[in-house]
Amino acid sequence: MLAYSLLIGVVAIERIAELVVSQRNLKWSKAHGGSEFGPGHYPAMVALHTALLAGCLVEAAHREFIPMLGWPMLAVVVAAQALRWWCIGTLGRQWNTRVVVIPGAGRIVGGPYRFLRHPNYLAVVIEGVALPLVHSAWITALVFTVLNAVLLRVRISVENTALESLGTGRRDH
Template identity: 55%
Template sequence: MTPPASLLLLVTAIGAVRLVELAVARRNARWAFAQGGTEYGQRHYPPMVVLHICLLVGILAEVSLADRAFTPLIGGPCLAVLVLAQAGRAWCMRALGPQWNTRVVVVPTAPVVTTGPYRWMRHPNYLIVVIEGIALPLVHTAWLTALLFTLANTPWLVVRIRTENKVLWPAPGGTAPAAR
């Protein structure tokens, strides 16, 4: 069975948003490196990219192969949550400005951002990733994709968060990036 046109449109739209985010990330990385930035955690980045691609492909495959139907009682609220998650990511990107990236690139002279959603939590963007990983597949009841993505993505998010915490907020007596 072919996925419904509305699902193809949704997955294509999310894919397009991700491509725009990657373009912004590349631009911000160029800025960061020009400011003396250093990249950390390069080894965990490729598996995370593959997982996010698998999320989109998995949704289409599950809906097609398992003949998942759009259920308004689940799909409607999940779509609303997904739209709010996109707004949340835009808020994160705006708060971080040129420091926002899909990679961990730290500019030693740049302060740690504590405005916007970062006023309340250190890693709001990763909360958004978790929410998206559940809401996006459930828009069309692809519950297996939501479950598998969440299970596969969790260890990588833990690695990513630990990497960021280590370089942005080192342990007492540890070495912070210069002039933080």
């Protein structure tokens, strides 16, 4: 359980790093005329992602580590993190945890966006299943997945509306 707690701690630190990058990019976006779409769902998103980490720790305290499940799930978590940071790197200053559109900015279609419209959300879905299952926390994985599906339905709708406001301009990154 100590190793799993350390993993959750590392993921929490990674989330804090994301928030630092996000805040810096949000400030830059607003300075360049960026406008936010759908801010109402953001507090629920923060709460859900925080609850994921807490749920992992609480449930894992009552579960056994199953190597044949845990090790592959850890590899999946690492892959999800790699995809997440590929998204962040590809979007550059336009990435943040909110939905912000900068006037005149084209839609980025390089990197993982060549293959998927919302690759970061794929990383979130994968991580939401794999991270709890590293230590057999299947209830946390299930509850997060269901609640995240509801939240992503709202979030993706907001993001699609924001992307439509960009028009047809495209940028390859």
